Amino acid sequence: VTDLTCERDGKRFLDGVSFRLYNGMTYGVSGAGAADLLAVLAGVFPYCAGEVNLNGFDLLSEPLRARRDGGYLPPVESLPADLTAFELLSSVAALRGIGEPKRTRTVNEWLERANLEGLGDRDVGQLSAAQKRRLGLAQAAIGDTARLLLTDPFAGLEEPDAREVRELLELIR
Numbered sequence: 001v002t003d004l005t006c007e008r009d010g011k012r013f014l015d016g017v018s019f020r021l022y023n024g025m026t027y028g029v030s031g032a033g034a035a036d037l038l039a040v041l042a043g044v045f046p047y048c049a050g051e052v053n054l055n056g057f058d059l060l061s062e063p064l065r066a067r068r069d070g071g072y073l074p075p076v077e078s079l080p081a082d083l084t085a086f087e088l089l090s091s092v093a094a095l096r097g098i099g100e101p102k103r104t105r106t107v108n109e110w111l112e113r114a115n116l117e118g119l120g121d122r123d124v125g126q127l128s129a130a131q132k133r134r135l136g137l138a139q140a141a142i143g144d145t146a147r148l149l150l151t152d153p154f155a156g157l158e159e160p161d162a163r164e165v166r167e168l169l170e171l172i173r
Helices: 035-043 065-066 087-093 102-113 129-141 157-170
Strands: 002-008 011-017 049-051 070-073 147-150
Touching: 002 035, 002 102, 011 035, 011 070, 035 129, 035 147, 070 129, 087 102, 102 129
Parallel strands: 070 147
Antiparallel strands: 002 011, 002 049
Protein backbone atom coordinates (compact mmCIF):
# COMPACT_ATOMS: atom_id res chain seq x y z
CA VAL A 1 0.00 0.00 0.00
CA THR A 2 1.53 3.30 -1.09
CA ASP A 3 0.25 6.80 -0.28
CA LEU A 4 -3.32 5.55 0.26
CA THR A 5 -5.90 8.29 0.70
CA CYS A 6 -9.56 7.56 1.40
CA GLU A 7 -12.64 9.64 2.08
CA ARG A 8 -16.12 8.75 3.18
CA ASP A 9 -19.00 11.22 3.21
CA GLY A 10 -16.56 14.02 2.43
CA LYS A 11 -14.32 13.26 5.40
CA ARG A 12 -10.80 11.95 4.97
CA PHE A 13 -10.05 8.92 7.16
CA LEU A 14 -6.74 7.87 5.57
CA ASP A 15 -4.18 10.33 4.25
CA GLY A 16 -0.99 9.17 2.56
CA VAL A 17 -0.79 5.84 4.37
CA SER A 18 1.91 3.39 3.25
CA PHE A 19 2.72 -0.07 4.57
CA ARG A 20 3.66 -3.57 3.46
CA LEU A 21 2.14 -6.86 4.61
CA TYR A 22 3.77 -10.24 4.21
CA ASN A 23 2.04 -13.55 3.44
CA GLY A 24 1.91 -15.98 6.33
CA MET A 25 1.85 -13.24 8.95
CA THR A 26 -0.96 -12.03 11.19
CA TYR A 27 -1.55 -8.29 11.55
CA GLY A 28 -4.01 -6.32 13.64
CA VAL A 29 -5.55 -2.98 12.77
CA SER A 30 -7.58 -0.93 15.19
CA GLY A 31 -8.83 2.62 15.53
CA ALA A 32 -10.87 5.01 13.48
CA GLY A 33 -11.13 3.86 9.88
CA ALA A 34 -9.82 0.33 10.51
CA ALA A 35 -12.91 -1.41 9.11
CA ASP A 36 -12.91 0.95 6.13
CA LEU A 37 -9.21 0.22 5.51
CA LEU A 38 -9.93 -3.50 5.40
CA ALA A 39 -12.84 -2.90 3.02
CA VAL A 40 -10.46 -0.93 0.76
CA LEU A 41 -7.89 -3.75 0.83
CA ALA A 42 -10.66 -6.24 0.00
CA GLY A 43 -11.70 -4.15 -3.00
CA VAL A 44 -15.14 -3.43 -1.56
CA PHE A 45 -14.64 0.27 -0.79
CA PRO A 46 -12.99 2.63 -3.30
CA TYR A 47 -10.01 4.81 -2.49
CA CYS A 48 -9.25 8.32 -3.72
CA ALA A 49 -5.52 8.16 -4.33
CA GLY A 50 -2.52 5.94 -3.91
CA GLU A 51 -1.79 2.37 -4.87
CA VAL A 52 -2.88 -1.01 -3.51
CA ASN A 53 -0.91 -3.95 -4.85
CA LEU A 54 -1.96 -7.45 -3.82
CA ASN A 55 0.49 -10.21 -4.70
CA GLY A 56 1.79 -8.32 -7.72
CA PHE A 57 -1.54 -7.04 -9.07
CA ASP A 58 -2.84 -3.49 -8.84
CA LEU A 59 -6.27 -3.35 -7.22
CA LEU A 60 -7.54 -0.63 -9.59
CA SER A 61 -6.22 -1.87 -12.92
CA GLU A 62 -6.53 -5.64 -12.26
CA PRO A 63 -9.18 -5.98 -9.52
CA LEU A 64 -10.17 -9.58 -10.23
CA ARG A 65 -6.59 -10.83 -10.29
CA ALA A 66 -5.65 -8.75 -7.22
CA ARG A 67 -8.58 -10.07 -5.16
CA ARG A 68 -8.48 -13.66 -6.45
CA ASP A 69 -6.57 -15.21 -3.55
CA GLY A 70 -8.18 -13.17 -0.78
CA GLY A 71 -11.16 -13.51 1.49
CA TYR A 72 -12.93 -10.80 3.45
CA LEU A 73 -15.03 -10.99 6.60
CA PRO A 74 -17.19 -7.87 6.54
CA PRO A 75 -19.01 -6.59 9.60
CA VAL A 76 -21.58 -9.27 10.45
CA GLU A 77 -24.51 -6.92 9.90
CA SER A 78 -23.60 -6.68 6.21
CA LEU A 79 -24.15 -10.39 5.49
CA PRO A 80 -27.26 -10.86 3.29
CA ALA A 81 -30.03 -11.74 5.76
CA ASP A 82 -32.41 -13.15 3.13
CA LEU A 83 -30.06 -15.82 1.76
CA THR A 84 -29.72 -19.20 3.41
CA ALA A 85 -26.33 -20.15 4.81
CA PHE A 86 -25.99 -22.70 1.99
CA GLU A 87 -26.92 -20.14 -0.69
CA LEU A 88 -24.38 -17.62 0.64
CA LEU A 89 -21.53 -20.11 0.67
CA SER A 90 -22.58 -21.56 -2.68
CA SER A 91 -22.64 -18.15 -4.36
CA VAL A 92 -19.17 -17.28 -3.02
CA ALA A 93 -17.85 -20.69 -4.09
CA ALA A 94 -19.26 -20.10 -7.60
CA LEU A 95 -17.57 -16.68 -7.75
CA ARG A 96 -14.30 -18.35 -6.78
CA GLY A 97 -14.64 -20.76 -9.70
CA ILE A 98 -15.75 -23.91 -7.86
CA GLY A 99 -18.08 -25.75 -10.23
CA GLU A 100 -20.74 -28.38 -9.58
CA PRO A 101 -20.76 -31.06 -8.21
CA LYS A 102 -17.67 -30.07 -6.21
CA ARG A 103 -19.40 -26.85 -5.07
CA THR A 104 -22.12 -28.65 -3.09
CA ARG A 105 -19.56 -30.89 -1.43
CA THR A 106 -17.31 -27.89 -0.63
CA VAL A 107 -20.17 -25.88 0.84
CA ASN A 108 -21.26 -28.79 3.03
CA GLU A 109 -17.65 -29.26 4.20
CA TRP A 110 -17.42 -25.59 5.18
CA LEU A 111 -20.76 -25.69 6.98
CA GLU A 112 -19.37 -28.59 9.00
CA ARG A 113 -16.01 -26.87 9.65
CA ALA A 114 -17.87 -23.79 10.86
CA ASN A 115 -20.00 -25.91 13.19
CA LEU A 116 -23.10 -25.00 11.18
CA GLU A 117 -24.10 -28.44 9.92
CA GLY A 118 -27.87 -28.72 9.84
CA LEU A 119 -28.24 -24.94 9.46
CA GLY A 120 -27.59 -24.66 5.73
CA ASP A 121 -31.28 -24.09 4.96
CA ARG A 122 -31.68 -21.36 7.59
CA ASP A 123 -31.75 -17.70 6.51
CA VAL A 124 -28.62 -15.84 7.56
CA GLY A 125 -30.83 -13.31 9.37
CA GLN A 126 -32.10 -16.08 11.66
CA LEU A 127 -28.64 -17.11 12.83
CA SER A 128 -27.13 -16.03 16.14
CA ALA A 129 -24.27 -13.52 16.15
CA ALA A 130 -21.75 -16.32 16.76
CA GLN A 131 -23.22 -18.44 13.95
CA LYS A 132 -23.08 -15.46 11.58
CA ARG A 133 -19.46 -14.86 12.52
CA ARG A 134 -18.53 -18.47 11.76
CA LEU A 135 -20.52 -18.35 8.51
CA GLY A 136 -18.72 -15.13 7.58
CA LEU A 137 -15.37 -16.79 8.19
CA ALA A 138 -16.42 -19.75 6.05
CA GLN A 139 -17.43 -17.46 3.17
CA ALA A 140 -14.12 -15.60 3.51
CA ALA A 141 -12.05 -18.79 3.42
CA ILE A 142 -13.99 -21.00 0.99
CA GLY A 143 -11.91 -21.84 -2.05
CA ASP A 144 -8.60 -22.09 -0.19
CA THR A 145 -7.86 -18.40 -0.01
CA ALA A 146 -4.29 -17.35 0.75
CA ARG A 147 -5.15 -14.07 2.51
CA LEU A 148 -7.95 -13.21 4.92
CA LEU A 149 -9.06 -9.73 5.92
CA LEU A 150 -11.18 -9.97 9.06
CA THR A 151 -13.24 -7.12 10.47
CA ASP A 152 -13.60 -7.58 14.25
CA PRO A 153 -13.86 -11.39 14.25
CA PHE A 154 -14.52 -11.53 18.02
CA ALA A 155 -16.62 -8.37 18.49
CA GLY A 156 -19.62 -8.90 20.75
CA LEU A 157 -18.99 -12.60 21.32
CA GLU A 158 -19.05 -14.29 24.71
CA GLU A 159 -16.02 -16.44 25.56
CA PRO A 160 -17.46 -19.82 24.47
CA ASP A 161 -18.45 -18.34 21.09
CA ALA A 162 -15.12 -16.53 20.74
CA ARG A 163 -13.36 -19.83 21.43
CA GLU A 164 -15.26 -21.49 18.55
CA VAL A 165 -14.26 -18.63 16.25
CA ARG A 166 -10.59 -18.98 17.34
CA GLU A 167 -10.77 -22.72 16.66
CA LEU A 168 -12.20 -22.11 13.19
CA LEU A 169 -9.48 -19.53 12.48
CA GLU A 170 -6.85 -22.05 13.53
CA LEU A 171 -8.44 -24.66 11.25
CA ILE A 172 -8.40 -22.16 8.38
CA ARG A 173 -4.77 -21.26 9.06
